Amino acid sequence: MPFFYLYPTMKKLLTAACILFVTLSGNAQTPDSKELYETGKTFMKQGDFPNAVMVLNRAMQADPQNIAIAKDLALSYYFQKNNSKALETIKPLLERDDTDDQCFQIAGSIYKELNMLKDCEKVYKKGIKKFPASGPLYNELGELMSVQKNYDAIKQWEKGIEHDPSYSRNYYNAAKFYFLTIDKVWSIIYGEIFINMEPTGNKTPEVKQMLLESYKKLFSDADLEQNNKDKNLFVKAFLQSMNKQSSLASSGLNPETLSMIRTRFILDWSNGNHTKFPYQLFNYQRQLLQEGMFDAYNQWVFGPAQDLNAFQNWTTAHNTEYSAFSNFQKGRVFKMREGQYYH
Secondary structure, eight states, rough: OOGGHHHHHHHHHHHHHHHHHHHHHHHHOOHHHHHHHHHHHHHHHTTTTHHHHHHHHHHHHOTTTTTHHHHHHHHHHHHTTHHHHHHHHGGGGGTTTTTOOHHHHHHHHHHHTTTHHHHHHHHHHEEEEEEEEOHHHHHHHHHHHHHTTOEEEEHHHOOOHOOTTTTTTHHHHHHHHHTTTTTTSHHHHHHHHHHHSSOOOOHHHHHHHHHHHHHHHHHTTTTTTTTOOOOOOOHHHHHHHHHGHHHHGGTOOHHHHHHHHHHHHHHTTTTTHHHHHOHHHHHHHHHHHHHHHHHHHHHHHHHHOOOOOHHHHHHHHTTTHHHHHHEEEEEHOOOOOOTTOOO
Protein backbone atom coordinates (compact mmCIF):
# COMPACT_ATOMS: atom_id res chain seq x y z
CA MET A 1 0.00 0.00 0.00
CA PRO A 2 1.41 3.46 -0.90
CA PHE A 3 2.83 5.45 2.07
CA PHE A 4 0.60 8.53 1.66
CA TYR A 5 -2.54 6.47 2.43
CA LEU A 6 -1.21 5.62 5.97
CA TYR A 7 -0.01 9.08 6.94
CA PRO A 8 -3.38 10.70 7.93
CA THR A 9 -4.22 7.72 10.14
CA MET A 10 -0.83 7.82 11.82
CA LYS A 11 -1.18 11.55 12.36
CA LYS A 12 -4.53 11.07 14.13
CA LEU A 13 -3.12 8.31 16.32
CA LEU A 14 -0.12 10.44 17.23
CA THR A 15 -2.34 13.41 18.07
CA ALA A 16 -4.63 11.25 20.24
CA ALA A 17 -1.61 9.79 22.03
CA CYS A 18 -0.27 13.26 22.77
CA ILE A 19 -3.62 14.41 24.14
CA LEU A 20 -3.85 11.30 26.35
CA PHE A 21 -0.30 11.85 27.64
CA VAL A 22 -0.98 15.49 28.50
CA THR A 23 -4.22 14.54 30.25
CA LEU A 24 -2.59 11.80 32.30
CA SER A 25 0.36 14.01 33.12
CA GLY A 26 -1.95 16.82 34.27
CA ASN A 27 -3.87 14.42 36.54
CA ALA A 28 -0.66 13.08 38.01
CA GLN A 29 0.57 16.57 38.79
CA THR A 30 -2.73 17.88 40.21
CA PRO A 31 -4.22 15.71 43.00
CA ASP A 32 -7.98 15.92 43.35
CA SER A 33 -9.69 17.33 46.45
CA LYS A 34 -10.25 13.91 47.98
CA GLU A 35 -6.57 13.02 47.76
CA LEU A 36 -5.55 16.41 49.12
CA TYR A 37 -8.03 16.10 51.96
CA GLU A 38 -6.70 12.68 52.98
CA THR A 39 -3.16 14.06 52.93
CA GLY A 40 -4.25 17.02 55.04
CA LYS A 41 -5.91 14.73 57.60
CA THR A 42 -2.73 12.67 57.79
CA PHE A 43 -0.75 15.82 58.63
CA MET A 44 -3.35 16.69 61.29
CA LYS A 45 -3.00 13.27 62.92
CA GLN A 46 0.76 13.77 62.98
CA GLY A 47 0.35 17.19 64.62
CA ASP A 48 1.94 18.89 61.61
CA PHE A 49 -0.57 21.73 61.35
CA PRO A 50 1.45 24.06 59.08
CA ASN A 51 1.51 21.36 56.41
CA ALA A 52 -2.12 20.50 57.12
CA VAL A 53 -3.12 24.14 56.53
CA MET A 54 -1.13 24.29 53.30
CA VAL A 55 -2.64 21.10 51.87
CA LEU A 56 -6.19 21.71 53.09
CA ASN A 57 -6.17 25.19 51.52
CA ARG A 58 -5.41 23.54 48.20
CA ALA A 59 -8.19 21.03 48.80
CA MET A 60 -10.58 23.94 49.44
CA GLN A 61 -9.56 25.52 46.14
CA ALA A 62 -10.37 22.26 44.38
CA ASP A 63 -13.69 21.80 46.22
CA PRO A 64 -14.76 25.11 47.84
CA GLN A 65 -18.17 23.83 49.01
CA ASN A 66 -16.84 20.80 50.89
CA ILE A 67 -17.82 21.41 54.52
CA ALA A 68 -15.65 18.60 55.90
CA ILE A 69 -12.51 20.15 54.40
CA ALA A 70 -13.47 23.59 55.74
CA LYS A 71 -14.01 22.22 59.26
CA ASP A 72 -10.61 20.56 59.35
CA LEU A 73 -8.96 23.65 57.91
CA ALA A 74 -10.53 25.74 60.70
CA LEU A 75 -9.35 23.20 63.28
CA SER A 76 -5.82 23.23 61.84
CA TYR A 77 -5.71 27.02 62.11
CA TYR A 78 -7.05 26.70 65.68
CA PHE A 79 -4.38 24.20 66.73
CA GLN A 80 -1.81 26.41 65.04
CA LYS A 81 -3.01 29.26 67.32
CA ASN A 82 -4.08 31.27 64.28
CA ASN A 83 -7.52 31.97 65.69
CA SER A 84 -8.36 34.88 63.40
CA LYS A 85 -8.01 32.64 60.34
CA ALA A 86 -9.79 29.83 62.15
CA LEU A 87 -12.76 32.10 62.86
CA GLU A 88 -12.73 33.45 59.31
CA THR A 89 -12.93 29.88 58.02
CA ILE A 90 -15.64 28.54 60.34
CA LYS A 91 -18.09 31.48 60.53
CA PRO A 92 -19.52 31.11 57.00
CA LEU A 93 -20.28 27.45 57.72
CA LEU A 94 -22.68 28.38 60.53
CA GLU A 95 -25.10 29.95 58.05
CA ARG A 96 -25.14 27.08 55.58
CA ASP A 97 -28.05 24.68 55.27
CA ASP A 98 -25.71 21.69 55.44
CA THR A 99 -23.97 22.82 58.63
CA ASP A 100 -23.74 20.39 61.56
CA ASP A 101 -23.36 20.68 65.32
CA GLN A 102 -19.60 20.17 65.07
CA CYS A 103 -19.29 23.49 63.21
CA PHE A 104 -20.81 25.24 66.24
CA GLN A 105 -18.51 23.32 68.58
CA ILE A 106 -15.46 24.43 66.63
CA ALA A 107 -16.66 28.03 66.52
CA GLY A 108 -17.29 27.99 70.27
CA SER A 109 -13.80 26.67 70.98
CA ILE A 110 -12.27 29.44 68.88
CA TYR A 111 -14.31 32.13 70.66
CA LYS A 112 -13.22 30.68 74.02
CA GLU A 113 -9.59 30.79 72.96
CA LEU A 114 -10.07 34.44 71.97
CA ASN A 115 -11.77 35.06 75.36
CA MET A 116 -14.89 36.23 73.52
CA LEU A 117 -17.17 34.48 75.98
CA LYS A 118 -20.42 36.26 75.10
CA ASP A 119 -19.96 35.32 71.45
CA CYS A 120 -19.10 31.80 72.55
CA GLU A 121 -22.32 31.49 74.53
CA LYS A 122 -24.33 32.89 71.62
CA VAL A 123 -22.88 30.41 69.16
CA TYR A 124 -23.58 27.45 71.47
CA LYS A 125 -27.17 28.58 72.00
CA LYS A 126 -27.61 29.13 68.28
CA GLY A 127 -26.27 25.64 67.67
CA ILE A 128 -28.61 24.10 70.26
CA LYS A 129 -31.57 25.86 68.68
CA LYS A 130 -30.65 24.29 65.35
CA PHE A 131 -29.61 20.93 66.83
CA PRO A 132 -31.70 20.42 70.01
CA ALA A 133 -30.51 16.82 70.41
CA SER A 134 -26.79 17.59 70.36
CA GLY A 135 -25.18 16.27 73.56
CA PRO A 136 -21.81 17.87 72.75
CA LEU A 137 -23.32 21.37 72.46
CA TYR A 138 -25.19 21.07 75.77
CA ASN A 139 -21.97 19.88 77.38
CA GLU A 140 -19.90 22.74 75.95
CA LEU A 141 -22.44 25.35 77.05
CA GLY A 142 -22.55 23.79 80.51
CA GLU A 143 -18.76 23.87 80.80
CA LEU A 144 -18.71 27.53 79.71
CA MET A 145 -21.33 28.42 82.34
CA SER A 146 -19.43 26.45 84.98
CA VAL A 147 -16.24 28.42 84.33
CA GLN A 148 -18.30 31.58 84.81
CA LYS A 149 -19.56 30.22 88.17
CA ASN A 150 -23.07 29.95 86.78
CA TYR A 151 -24.44 26.85 88.50
CA ASP A 152 -27.29 26.60 86.02
CA ALA A 153 -24.66 24.68 84.08
CA ILE A 154 -26.21 21.50 85.50
CA LYS A 155 -29.40 22.25 83.56
CA GLN A 156 -27.43 22.05 80.31
CA TRP A 157 -25.75 18.76 81.25
CA GLU A 158 -29.12 17.33 82.26
CA LYS A 159 -30.62 18.37 78.93
CA GLY A 160 -27.69 16.72 77.20
CA ILE A 161 -28.33 13.49 79.10
CA GLU A 162 -32.04 13.63 78.31
CA HIS A 163 -31.77 14.43 74.61
CA ASP A 164 -28.54 12.61 73.71
CA PRO A 165 -28.15 9.75 76.22
CA SER A 166 -25.31 8.09 74.31
CA TYR A 167 -22.94 11.06 74.74
CA SER A 168 -20.71 10.42 77.75
CA ARG A 169 -19.27 13.78 78.79
CA ASN A 170 -22.55 15.18 80.15
CA TYR A 171 -22.66 12.28 82.63
CA TYR A 172 -19.11 13.07 83.73
CA ASN A 173 -19.80 16.74 84.42
CA ALA A 174 -23.18 16.08 86.03
CA ALA A 175 -21.71 13.41 88.33
CA LYS A 176 -18.94 15.79 89.44
CA PHE A 177 -21.49 18.55 90.03
CA TYR A 178 -23.76 16.39 92.19
CA PHE A 179 -20.81 14.96 94.12
CA LEU A 180 -20.11 18.46 95.44
CA THR A 181 -23.73 18.93 96.58
CA ILE A 182 -25.87 17.19 99.20
CA ASP A 183 -27.14 14.80 96.51
CA LYS A 184 -26.63 11.13 97.36
CA VAL A 185 -28.00 9.43 94.27
CA TRP A 186 -27.16 11.05 90.94
CA SER A 187 -23.40 11.23 91.46
CA ILE A 188 -23.54 7.44 91.87
CA ILE A 189 -25.78 6.74 88.90
CA TYR A 190 -24.21 9.19 86.46
CA GLY A 191 -20.70 8.31 87.57
CA GLU A 192 -21.22 4.60 86.95
CA ILE A 193 -22.79 5.26 83.56
CA PHE A 194 -19.76 7.33 82.59
CA ILE A 195 -17.13 4.73 83.50
CA ASN A 196 -19.03 2.13 81.48
CA MET A 197 -19.16 4.44 78.48
CA GLU A 198 -15.44 5.22 78.80
CA PRO A 199 -13.96 2.17 80.56
CA THR A 200 -10.42 3.01 79.47
CA GLY A 201 -10.76 6.80 79.48
CA ASN A 202 -8.28 9.04 81.29
CA LYS A 203 -11.04 10.41 83.54
CA THR A 204 -12.31 7.00 84.60
CA PRO A 205 -9.93 6.54 87.60
CA GLU A 206 -11.08 9.91 88.95
CA VAL A 207 -14.75 8.93 88.64
CA LYS A 208 -14.14 5.52 90.26
CA GLN A 209 -12.72 7.30 93.30
CA MET A 210 -15.74 9.60 93.30
CA LEU A 211 -18.08 6.60 93.11
CA LEU A 212 -16.53 4.97 96.17
CA GLU A 213 -16.82 8.21 98.14
CA SER A 214 -20.39 8.70 96.92
CA TYR A 215 -21.43 5.31 98.30
CA LYS A 216 -19.81 6.18 101.63
CA LYS A 217 -21.80 9.40 101.64
CA LEU A 218 -24.98 7.50 100.73
CA PHE A 219 -24.63 5.08 103.68
CA SER A 220 -23.44 7.71 106.15
CA ASP A 221 -26.98 7.71 107.58
CA ALA A 222 -28.32 4.51 109.14
CA ASP A 223 -31.67 5.27 107.49
CA LEU A 224 -31.13 6.35 103.88
CA GLU A 225 -34.69 7.60 103.51
CA GLN A 226 -34.90 9.59 106.73
CA ASN A 227 -33.70 12.94 105.43
CA ASN A 228 -34.72 12.48 101.81
CA LYS A 229 -36.89 15.37 100.67
CA ASP A 230 -36.62 14.56 96.98
CA LYS A 231 -40.06 14.05 95.43
CA ASN A 232 -38.59 12.24 92.44
CA LEU A 233 -40.21 8.79 92.30
CA PHE A 234 -37.15 7.18 90.75
CA VAL A 235 -34.90 8.53 93.53
CA LYS A 236 -37.37 7.36 96.19
CA ALA A 237 -37.46 3.87 94.69
CA PHE A 238 -33.65 3.78 94.51
CA LEU A 239 -33.26 4.84 98.17
CA GLN A 240 -35.96 2.45 99.39
CA SER A 241 -34.24 -0.47 97.71
CA MET A 242 -30.77 0.59 98.90
CA ASN A 243 -32.06 1.16 102.43
CA LYS A 244 -32.96 -2.52 102.68
CA GLN A 245 -29.25 -3.32 102.33
CA SER A 246 -28.10 -0.71 104.84
CA SER A 247 -27.11 -3.23 107.52
CA LEU A 248 -24.44 -4.65 105.20
CA ALA A 249 -22.57 -1.34 105.43
CA SER A 250 -22.17 -1.61 109.23
CA SER A 251 -18.64 -3.00 108.94
CA GLY A 252 -17.56 -0.41 106.34
CA LEU A 253 -17.54 -0.32 102.59
CA ASN A 254 -15.09 -2.09 100.30
CA PRO A 255 -15.44 -3.88 96.94
CA GLU A 256 -16.69 -7.05 98.63
CA THR A 257 -19.39 -5.40 100.77
CA LEU A 258 -20.42 -3.15 97.90
CA SER A 259 -20.77 -6.19 95.67
CA MET A 260 -23.12 -7.79 98.22
CA ILE A 261 -25.12 -4.57 98.66
CA ARG A 262 -25.46 -4.03 94.94
CA THR A 263 -26.33 -7.68 94.28
CA ARG A 264 -29.24 -7.49 96.71
CA PHE A 265 -30.22 -4.11 95.29
CA ILE A 266 -30.50 -5.54 91.76
CA LEU A 267 -32.49 -8.53 92.96
CA ASP A 268 -34.87 -6.24 94.85
CA TRP A 269 -35.11 -3.74 91.97
CA SER A 270 -36.06 -6.58 89.63
CA ASN A 271 -39.16 -7.35 91.71
CA GLY A 272 -41.11 -4.33 90.45
CA ASN A 273 -39.03 -1.27 89.72
CA HIS A 274 -37.43 -3.04 86.78
CA THR A 275 -40.66 -2.63 84.80
CA LYS A 276 -41.74 0.66 86.39
CA PHE A 277 -38.39 2.36 85.74
CA PRO A 278 -36.57 0.47 82.97
CA TYR A 279 -32.94 1.58 83.11
CA GLN A 280 -30.07 0.33 81.01
CA LEU A 281 -27.48 0.65 83.79
CA PHE A 282 -29.44 -1.68 86.07
CA ASN A 283 -30.18 -4.02 83.15
CA TYR A 284 -26.44 -4.30 82.59
CA GLN A 285 -25.79 -5.01 86.26
CA ARG A 286 -28.46 -7.70 86.23
CA GLN A 287 -26.92 -9.27 83.10
CA LEU A 288 -23.50 -9.39 84.79
CA LEU A 289 -25.09 -10.94 87.86
CA GLN A 290 -26.84 -13.61 85.79
CA GLU A 291 -23.62 -14.46 83.96
CA GLY A 292 -21.54 -14.73 87.13
CA MET A 293 -19.40 -11.65 86.45
CA PHE A 294 -20.84 -9.16 88.93
CA ASP A 295 -18.15 -9.67 91.60
CA ALA A 296 -15.41 -9.09 89.03
CA TYR A 297 -17.26 -6.02 87.77
CA ASN A 298 -17.50 -4.55 91.27
CA GLN A 299 -13.79 -5.18 91.77
CA TRP A 300 -13.15 -3.28 88.54
CA VAL A 301 -15.35 -0.39 89.70
CA PHE A 302 -14.20 -0.03 93.30
CA GLY A 303 -10.98 -2.02 93.69
CA PRO A 304 -8.45 0.46 92.24
CA ALA A 305 -9.96 3.34 94.25
CA GLN A 306 -10.08 1.41 97.54
CA ASP A 307 -6.67 -0.30 97.46
CA LEU A 308 -4.75 -0.82 94.22
CA ASN A 309 -2.50 -3.54 95.64
CA ALA A 310 -5.44 -5.47 97.04
CA PHE A 311 -7.22 -5.14 93.68
CA GLN A 312 -4.20 -6.51 91.81
CA ASN A 313 -3.97 -9.40 94.28
CA TRP A 314 -7.66 -10.15 93.76
CA THR A 315 -7.31 -10.23 89.97
CA THR A 316 -4.34 -12.59 90.30
CA ALA A 317 -6.21 -14.92 92.65
CA HIS A 318 -9.35 -14.81 90.47
CA ASN A 319 -7.65 -14.67 87.09
CA THR A 320 -10.20 -16.79 85.19
CA GLU A 321 -13.14 -14.85 86.61
CA TYR A 322 -11.61 -11.43 85.97
CA SER A 323 -10.40 -12.36 82.47
CA ALA A 324 -13.92 -13.48 81.55
CA PHE A 325 -15.32 -10.12 82.64
CA SER A 326 -12.55 -8.15 80.88
CA ASN A 327 -13.12 -9.99 77.61
CA PHE A 328 -16.86 -9.50 77.92
CA GLN A 329 -16.39 -5.78 78.55
CA LYS A 330 -14.03 -5.33 75.60
CA GLY A 331 -16.52 -6.98 73.27
CA ARG A 332 -19.37 -4.55 73.86
CA VAL A 333 -20.20 -0.85 73.80
CA PHE A 334 -22.31 0.43 76.68
CA LYS A 335 -25.02 2.89 75.71
CA MET A 336 -27.97 4.32 77.58
CA ARG A 337 -31.32 4.10 75.84
CA GLU A 338 -33.57 6.95 74.83
CA GLY A 339 -36.62 7.54 76.97
CA GLN A 340 -34.98 6.30 80.19
CA TYR A 341 -34.58 9.73 81.75
CA TYR A 342 -35.96 10.10 85.27
CA HIS A 343 -34.41 13.28 86.62
